[in-house]
Amino acid sequence: MTVGGSRFPGALGAMLMEILPFLRGVASDIGGALGDDHPGLIPTVMAAYVLTSFLTGFAFIVLGLLRLGTVVRLPFPPSTAPLTLGNVATTLFAKEHLGLLAASFFPAFNLSVSLRSKFLEAWTRGAVKSAYYIPVYLLSVPALFWIVVGSLHIPHEHLVAAGWLFTINTESKSSTGLVSSWNYWTLFDFRLVEWRALNNAIQNIVLLVVIGVLNLPIFVPSLAFSLDVAYNMNHELLGQGIANLFAGVVGTVPNILQFSYSVYFTRAKGGRFELWLVILLTGGLFLSASSLLPYIPTILASALVLFLGIELFLGAIWETSASLAPLEWAVVIGTLAACTFLGFAEGFGIGIGAATVVYLMYGVIDSPARAEPLGEWSDGHDMxxxxxxxxxxxxxxxxxxxxxxxxxxxxxxxxxxxxxxxxxxxxxxxxxxxxxxxxxxxxxxxxxxxxxxxxxxxxxxxxxxxxxxxxxxxxxxxxxxxxxxxxxxxxxxxxxxxxxxxxxxxxxxxxxxxxxxxxxxxxxxxxxxxxxxxxxxxxxxxxxxxxxxxxxxxxxxxx
CATH class of the missing domain: 3.30.750.24 (STAS domain)
Structure with missing residues (x-):
């Protein structure tokens, strides 16, 4: 994305979160066909993931060549049951989780409010609009956390058990040292791949590719609208296709242009020289994460995710209420409700169907023949x-x-x-x-x-x-x-x-x-x-x- 694959400033690509259920489905399908103890299970799953990257890349490139561009998990303790609509109230607001919820939500909420406060902008002489404000604010969360923990003398084990700190599975580490903790290429062994087992995962593979391809035409216009820049959909399709082919070559899952990451990276002036410092720090963290992660409070990650969620929610629901037609805004609300209560794939389909009905109404029902006075008709047609x-x-x-x-x-x-x-x-x-x-x-x-x-x-x-x-x-x-x-x-x-x-x-x-x-x-x-x-x-x-x-x-x- 940053070497010409996209024309958006600060464009970032990453795995689309919505494909995670389908990745799990692929693994489950292959596991059901081979069995949990089969030596080719993991190599076959890895091969299937790489295949989805290649298929997604080919689909984007074909669309681009044909010029068809016009047409949150909270940090609860490990023992917590999976979050569903049925148990969301009892899980989120359980007594033992209220501290985590408050410590995650209020920093994110205060950050969103401070970015919109005219009083704070004047009082800080514009500091809240600085590119450094959001990262400095978020980095103050772990600093404040350890100050409080140090003053209360809370044991490290208690923080881990209660979900305040991340846990690291030390049993999976081998004696080879640092490399084996991140080098996933060791999982590939094409001699053990059972290609016949991929037939069991065809449905999830196809759905994964379709979801990825359908999201780009949604993200690109939305990103252009948020950043107020021009775009070329055919260029984005070709660039995204090449990015996914590259992902397949290096053995990883499909990627797509990320709306939220790209928006905030651009607003943080990501093209400045500080970007190179961030790249170096990210590379260092990638290699040393297993040593640093036990000391990073989980509320830092959850506050960041909640902040992005609040901003995206306000952008999609609150701010668009003044700019979208009532019928268009109703489609947004309906799609959000369907994705929440029925599931992403179901909600996505309902949203596409509702949008199609709206365009049909605008194109057909909203433009019938009208009888007009001769004088107005003559003037309107310049005759x-x-x-x-x-x-x-x-x-x-x-x-x-x-x-x-x-x-x-x-x-x-x-x-x-x-x-x-x-x-x-x-x-x-x-x-x-x-x-x-x-x-x-x-x-x-x-x-x-x-x-x-x-x-x-x-x-x-x-x-x-x-x-x-x-x-x-x-x-x-x-x-x-x-x-x-x-x-x-x-x-x-x-x-x-x-x-x-x-x-x-x-x-x-x-x-x-x-x-x-x-x-x-x-x-x-x-x-x-x-x-x-x-x-x-x-x-x-x-x-x-x-x-x-x-x-x-x-x-x-x-x-």
């Missing part, structure tokens, strides 16, 4: 009651047949797509036209970005024609905002035409925080996007720019 003006369609407008401004009998302006003079007008203001149609959602983002940012000519005017579009998803609206900022760097700008005030599309753009203004008669901030209800109004504004002969930035937008 003049004049024999000089032919029919004017979005298809014609999106082609090279750009319109001409000519005078009509009533003194108003009308358009003619049959002559080349209109082309000269748009060429004079250095204009380019991009048309949208239908329901614009996350799968439309790559093509929309490619079209809007296609030209590298500075000072260009991009006319975004939304006459044929009826709704736009929040992710796609965020893409439009990013494109505006990128075009500003080239001294270019976007204007929108065909957008009716107070329409569903207008509401979607406002909810997506797209900076629109319909006031084309005064000074307009360069960060605002001019919006016109009709193509004719947009073309009149372009004619005004030609008559003024002024650059497009820092000028009145019309008269």
């Amino acid at each position: 003049e009651i004049s024999t000089k003006t032919p029919a004017f369609t979005p298809r014609q407008y999106s082609r090279a047949q750009t319109p001409e401004i000519i005078a009509s009998t009533d003194g108003q302006m009308s358009v003619d797509t049959r002559t080349a003079e209109g082309s000269q007008l748009l060429e004079h203001v250095n204009a380019r036209i991009v048309a949208l149609s239908g329901y614009i959602f996350f799968a439309s983002v790559p093509s929309m970005e490619n079209k809007l940012l296609a030209s590298k000519v500075p000072g260009e005017l991009v006319i975004l024609d939304v006459t044929g579009a009826h709704r736009i998803e929040t992710t796609a609206a965020g893409c439009l905002t990013r494109c505006v900022r990128e075009l500003e760097l080239k001294n270019s700008r976007i204007i929108v035409c065909g957008l009716a005030r107070n329409s569903g599309l207008h509401a979607d753009l406002v909810r997506g925080e797209v900076p629109l203004t319909f006031d084309a008669y005064g000074e307009v901030d360069e960060k605002q996007i001019l919006a016109f209800g009709t193509r004719r109004a947009c073309l009149l504004w372009c004619q005004h720019q030609r008559n003024k002969g002024m650059p497009l930035d820092h000028q009145p937008s019309g008269e």
Whole structure:
């Protein structure tokens, strides 16, 4: 991910937590076929895991080549029973676990609150926004833990038994020393692999690959939305495929671009020189973990996991409530509930099904034929009651047949797509036209970005024609905002035409925080996007720019 496999800043790849049940299922299936005492059990399981990495990698690469990119365990004592919905209340809130729960939850909760507190930001003079704040805060947890333990003189054995410290299985260590404690390659022995036993694990292997492949198209747009950066899904697919092939070569499990890790690594300014220090420390910890782990309190790990959980929950539930349409937000809540109470795979399927229904409603039910008054229809379609003006369609407008401004009998302006003079007008203001149609959602983002940012000519005017579009998803609206900022760097700008005030599309753009203004008669901030209800109004504004002969930035937008 960090050598070009992803275009996201601070992109990190790791094993997808959701595939853990399927990894366990693969091992159980093979164990059931061979028996627990078979010498080929572990080599066969390791071979199966490597196979899933290769299959996942091949699947990503095929999708990328075909350019189809558009389409918490808490630290309870070892004797604690597995956590399920049936025993969650009695396990989490058992008397012997309340101390662990409080010591894990409150540091994570306080960290999330402090990151959002305007008072603390002012009082600390912005220290809570520093890239060092989160790691320093988390490292203070074990420091405070050992201060309290030292002052109370609590025995080490008691802390281990109560679940406050990690335990290390010393019986599995051999006399060969450090290497054998981490060198898992010694588990591979292809002479003992029972390939026939893989037939018993086919179902879990296929599900594992499918879950991994389906998650990337979810993570990538979400990561782009959170980091506010552009992305190319086909590039991410190819990069992820190569990463998984490499994982198979070195003998490990499938990996995927991680949303939470990548977000916080980027926000912590992971591209700075301190990254190299972190890499060295991580390598040292990898080799010496068995010696250091007994002295690391479990609440450090659980506080970190809970902090990530709180942040992701707030990002998915609370913060999106203001930016998503009610129906879209209901899908998020429903998927979360289904994953919690039914299981991840079941909830994932319900979420996909619910999203499909929503898109069907937006694409079919939400766009029936509507009867409109003739006057509004004429104005909305830029047609003049004049024999000089032919029919004017979005298809014609999106082609090279750009319109001409000519005078009509009533003194108003009308358009003619049959002559080349209109082309000269748009060429004079250095204009380019991009048309949208239908329901614009996350799968439309790559093509929309490619079209809007296609030209590298500075000072260009991009006319975004939304006459044929009826709704736009929040992710796609965020893409439009990013494109505006990128075009500003080239001294270019976007204007929108065909957008009716107070329409569903207008509401979607406002909810997506797209900076629109319909006031084309005064000074307009360069960060605002001019919006016109009709193509004719947009073309009149372009004619005004030609008559003024002024650059497009820092000028009145019309008269």
